[in-house]
Amino acid sequence: MLPGIGPVGAMSLLLPTTLHVSPVGAIIMLAGIYYGAMYGGSTTSILVNIPGEAASVVTCLDGYQMARQGRAGPALGIAAFGSFIAGTASIVGLMLVAPPLAEAALKFGPPEYFALMVLGMTILIYLASGSIPKALMMAVVGIILGSVGIDATSGAQRFTFGILELNDGIGLVPLVMGLFGISEVLLNVEQSLRREIFKTRLKGLLPSRQDWRESAKPIARGSILGFFLGILPGGGALISSFVSYGIEKRFSKHPEKFGQGAIEGVAGPESANNSATGGAFIPLLTLGIPANVVMAMLLGALLIHGLQPGPMLMKNHPDLFWGVVTSMYVGNGLLLILNLPLIGIWVQVLRVPYRTLFPLILLFCLIGAYAVNYSKTDVLFMIAFGVVGYLMKKFQYEGAPLVLAYVLGPMLENALRQSLIMSNGSFGIFFTRPISAIGMVVAIFLVISPIMPWVGKKRPASREE
Amino acid sequence: MEGKRHFLWGAAMAALVVGLVAGVSWAVYPDRPITMIANYTPGGSADLSARALAKYAEKQLGQPVAVVNKPGAAGSLGVGAIAAAKPDGYTIGLTTYGPLTMAPHMYDLPYNPLTDFEYIMGYGKYMYGPCVRGDSPLKTLKDLVDFAKANPGKIKYSHPGLATPNNFGMIYLARATGVKWEGITFKGAPEAVAACLGGHVDIVSQNPLDVVPYIKAGRLRLLASFCDTRWEWVPEVLTARELGYNFDVVSWLALGAPKGTPKPIMEKLRAIFKAAMSNAEFLEVMKNMYIPVVYRTGDEYKKFVEEGYKQNEKMVLELGLHKSQKAK
Numbered sequence: 001m002l003p004g005i006g007p008v009g010a011m012s013l014l015l016p017t018t019l020h021v022s023p024v025g026a027i028i029m030l031a032g033i034y035y036g037a038m039y040g041g042s043t044t045s046i047l048v049n050i051p052g053e054a055a056s057v058v059t060c061l062d063g064y065q066m067a068r069q070g071r072a073g074p075a076l077g078i079a080a081f082g083s084f085i086a087g088t089a090s091i092v093g094l095m096l097v098a099p100p101l102a103e104a105a106l107k108f109g110p111p112e113y114f115a116l117m118v119l120g121m122t123i124l125i126y127l128a129s130g131s132i133p134k135a136l137m138m139a140v141v142g143i144i145l146g147s148v149g150i151d152a153t154s155g156a157q158r159f160t161f162g163i164l165e166l167n168d169g170i171g172l173v174p175l176v177m178g179l180f181g182i183s184e185v186l187l188n189v190e191q192s193l194r195r196e197i198f199k200t201r202l203k204g205l206l207p208s209r210q211d212w213r214e215s216a217k218p219i220a221r222g223s224i225l226g227f228f229l230g231i232l233p234g235g236g237a238l239i240s241s242f243v244s245y246g247i248e249k250r251f252s253k254h255p256e257k258f259g260q261g262a263i264e265g266v267a268g269p270e271s272a273n274n275s276a277t278g279g280a281f282i283p284l285l286t287l288g289i290p291a292n293v294v295m296a297m298l299l300g301a302l303l304i305h306g307l308q309p310g311p312m313l314m315k316n317h318p319d320l321f322w323g324v325v326t327s328m329y330v331g332n333g334l335l336l337i338l339n340l341p342l343i344g345i346w347v348q349v350l351r352v353p354y355r356t357l358f359p360l361i362l363l364f365c366l367i368g369a370y371a372v373n374y375s376k377t378d379v380l381f382m383i384a385f386g387v388v389g390y391l392m393k394k395f396q397y398e399g400a401p402l403v404l405a406y407v408l409g410p411m412l413e414n415a416l417r418q419s420l421i422m423s424n425g426s427f428g429i430f431f432t433r434p435i436s437a438i439g440m441v442v443a444i445f446l447v448i449s450p451i452m453p454w455v456g457k458k459r460p461a462s463r464e465e
Numbered sequence: 466m467e468g469k470r471h472f473l474w475g476a477a478m479a480a481l482v483v484g485l486v487a488g489v490s491w492a493v494y495p496d497r498p499i500t501m502i503a504n505y506t507p508g509g510s511a512d513l514s515a516r517a518l519a520k521y522a523e524k525q526l527g528q529p530v531a532v533v534n535k536p537g538a539a540g541s542l543g544v545g546a547i548a549a550a551k552p553d554g555y556t557i558g559l560t561t562y563g564p565l566t567m568a569p570h571m572y573d574l575p576y577n578p579l580t581d582f583e584y585i586m587g588y589g590k591y592m593y594g595p596c597v598r599g600d601s602p603l604k605t606l607k608d609l610v611d612f613a614k615a616n617p618g619k620i621k622y623s624h625p626g627l628a629t630p631n632n633f634g635m636i637y638l639a640r641a642t643g644v645k646w647e648g649i650t651f652k653g654a655p656e657a658v659a660a661c662l663g664g665h666v667d668i669v670s671q672n673p674l675d676v677v678p679y680i681k682a683g684r685l686r687l688l689a690s691f692c693d694t695r696w697e698w699v700p701e702v703l704t705a706r707e708l709g710y711n712f713d714v715v716s717w718l719a720l721g722a723p724k725g726t727p728k729p730i731m732e733k734l735r736a737i738f739k740a741a742m743s744n745a746e747f748l749e750v751m752k753n754m755y756i757p758v759v760y761r762t763g764d765e766y767k768k769f770v771e772e773g774y775k776q777n778e779k780m781v782l783e784l785g786l787h788k789s790q791k792a793k
Contacts, residue, residue: 109665110649152650155571155627155786162573164545167538287662288678289655296655300508303753373536418649422621422665 023305024320028327030301034294035087035277035328038237039335042079042270046072047349048361050181054172055237055273057403058245060180062258062265069261072347074207078215078263079270080339081207086223086271087332090278093227095325102286105231110418111429115439116232117412120239122446123246123404135401138392142405145170153417165377174369174382175406179399181365182386185358187393206343207263215267218248222271229272230279237276242404244272278328285313285321494554494730498529502550502558504543506536510674510754514589514718515559517750521741539626540564541574548576552583552725557734560584560721562591566773567628570781571788578770582721585734587761587769588742589718589751593634593691594702595622595668596676598661599683606688606708609668613644620646622668623657630714631670633780634691637712638705661685673698673755697757715773718756719766735763 041056046063059079066075093101108116121139148159149169160166207215222244229240248268249258258265283289290296307317349357369382389399423429431437501519505511512534519530535543544564550556565578576582595609603609613620624632632648639646649666651657654675661669662684669676669685677698679685690696690704693713706713720738722731741747742760751758761769781787 106659106663109660109663152626152652155784157572164538164542164572164574167541167572283659287659289659296653297508300513303508303510303513374534375537375542414650414652418651421647421649424618 023302023307023317024323026301026305027298027320028323030298031281031324031327032331034298035274035331036335038274038277039080039083039339042083042266043076043339043346046075046079046266047346048357049184050361050365051176054176054403054407055241055269055276057176057180057238057400058241058269059266061245061400062260062262065259065261066263066266067350071261072350073343074211074263075266076343076346077207077340078211078267080336080343082215082219082222082267082271083274084332084336085219086226086275087278087328087335089223090227090230090275091325091328091332094278094281094328098282099286101231102282105283106287107435108232109433110415110422111433111436112439113232114412114415114419114430115436115443117408117415119439119443119446120243120404120408121412122443123243131396134397138397138399138402139405142402143409145175145402146406146409147413152414153421163377165375169410170381170406171369171373171375171378172407174378175385176403177365177369178382178385179389179392179402181361182382183389183393183399185361185365186386186390188354189358206340211263214263217251218244218264218268219271221247221251222268223275226272226275227279230276231282237273237280238407240272240276241269242400244268281324281328285324288313494733495526495528497555498531499523499526499554500550500556500558501530501532502543502546502556503532503534504536504540504546504559504561504564505534507534510756511540511559511561511718513750513754514747514756515720517744517747518588518720518738518741521744521747522737525737525740538572539568539628541568541572544578545575547721548581548723550723552723552727554722554726554730554734557585557720557722560719562715562717562719562770562773563629565770566777567781569774570778571628571786573788578774581724583724583726583731584763584766584770585720585722585731585738586742586763587717587719587766588738588758589756590692590759591630591716591718591756592673592694592696593630593670593714593716594696595635595638595670595688595691596661596680596685597668597688598664599679599686601667601686603667603688604686606703606705609688610638610642610644613646614642617645618647620644620668621649621666622646622670623649623651623660623666624670625652625654625657626650627784628781628786630691630716631672633777634705634712634714635668635670636780636784637714638689638691638710641705641710641712658685677755694757698755715769717761717766717769719761721763721766731763 038055041051042059042063045051045056045059046067049060049064051057051060063075063079066072144159146169148166150157150160150167157167222240225244225247226237226240229243230237245258245265245268248262248264249255252258252262252264254262280295284295284298288299290299302313302320307313307320313320365382366379369379370376392399419429420427429436430440501515503512503515512532516532519532523530535546537543540559540561541564543558544560547556547558547560560582565582568574569576569578595606597603597609603612609620622635624635626632627648627650632650635646635648646668648670649660651660654671657669657671658675658679660666662679668688670691673696676685676687677696680687680699687696687699687702689702689708691712691714692704693706693715695702695704695707704713720734722734739760742758748758778787782790
């Protein structure tokens, strides 16, 4: 719930305490923190425009706008329901098809990842609610920031300026907390007088029937998408939330509302990232392969208890597998039960005078940034990104494309270079393997298709200005 | 009020007397909590082994031993923090092999591995070796070498980083046999293993923790041990040396303290941590991590570091990763 102290932070704080409970209990507890934090991340995104963890960056786009319009309640509500539905769906998926799916995920080699990343990059276009050139500029900045650190393939130090801490790159948490959290505080301090609009009446606490109608399909699509992307190693939750946003904007009858408080923009990504958490368990429990940092920590917890992750885990410890599955059902239900009544209270947070709220937010951001690596450098970076983010907001540059490019850029580059080593330098590898070929074709189609309406509609509009 | 002041005076006098009698402060070592720096992230094998040792040692020392993680730059940041700490016995930590023998050649580091540390002990040995898929027609290391000779450039292997013993082992083997193969860097062990399981690379060069479960399940097959000993979990597989290739690679888990830590304190730490190694809980952790427990004294470990430092410098130079080779 605390911004920055996302799942990884919370879990590393609690990891030592798990030594004293049974293995199943420990895993269930850590898993509980995981989806608890995944859900909690959206609350701060919506209320104060500060993503609790990286996957909630997208939720800020429309969730915060909804809160500004006095619709914080429905936004939180749909996030809770969407998460619940998607979470439950992904558990059912986990139960039914875990082993074969895990095997299928192994088919994803570097070329397939490359195709997936290319597909992800095309979504950048949909993330921009304002100027496309500005979004592209931000994406380039994101790619540059993402390339900081030691290059895995050549071993070269890039943009590290001799600072050892930068060998591992710029941390995602300082980047996101700075760009979104600190900058938001700075901006609000400046405009504290204009914050009156926030105190407008709150129109209902729960999503209306109209909201439901608009959200049903995004939730369904988000659930399915998140589940499958979650299975793949490497940032499933984050990418699925971005991809879901892109898809919803593409399918929407009123894409212009995105970024202005469209409920679909909250429902889809929130469902996707919660569904991805379920999906992420599949490779861990069936193959012993952690799909992300959180899963790697769970792996560590298993090891502490002498449980051998890997192909034999499900056979030797069925109690663990079913324990996790059961706990996820219960956990999801509890999240809903806990969060729905709390919505009323969370919304009250908006009434807290900003002079009280902002030191608290700053404090949480500082703790969050420090807690990841116990590194002062991270804190300094977060503050620097806070200033950058503030300037970006002033000049209407958006942070979301930057974050997406920052995450995808290095993955794209790695996958490209790994693939080319595999193929001895031939680009044909992306088109001769079926899965990557499909991905590439879809990506090319996506790039071409929006150009038509963009050329057709936007140009005259800009001439009128 | 009056009583309290008397008490404080009394306490101060007592402390002074104790100090005079003891002569030097370390006679009462430790009189406050000790920090143990772990140079990797929480939950990893290095971290968990350090925590198990700390848990035992704090009972013997009578003071808490707090494990503080300082991960980053492949373990160099944590080791650097140990070197920079006050040498009073209250900061110790993991002084693993890689940041001492590999990283100093590649980056400008704020420590000198040969002069800045006192070593407590080496306590665990990382193992290395190449695996193929369980259904691969390559049954032995000889099959692999023959195939690679017949198909130059065809064999690809996955490893977790250029400057790792995992990669060095494959390079040494290629050199010993005259074959050519291409390494592909993956971000971590799980991805490197998955690439081999999925058939995207032919060989995965990883550690027992990452591959033994798959070997047991028949999904992977170990072709050789790159170390001076066989893997105890697959004892029938020979070492590269036994197979006639003249090399081995190694890496160590070790504890150390900043240079200048008083000798009596070092001796006390050495005795206590050596005893900690026979603690059942520690042994359990190491067993679960597939890391053989091997004791080496601080002096022995110092020698390993000095030898490894020289040996790895050659390799780092050949790979073009040496800091002197970097374009500025």
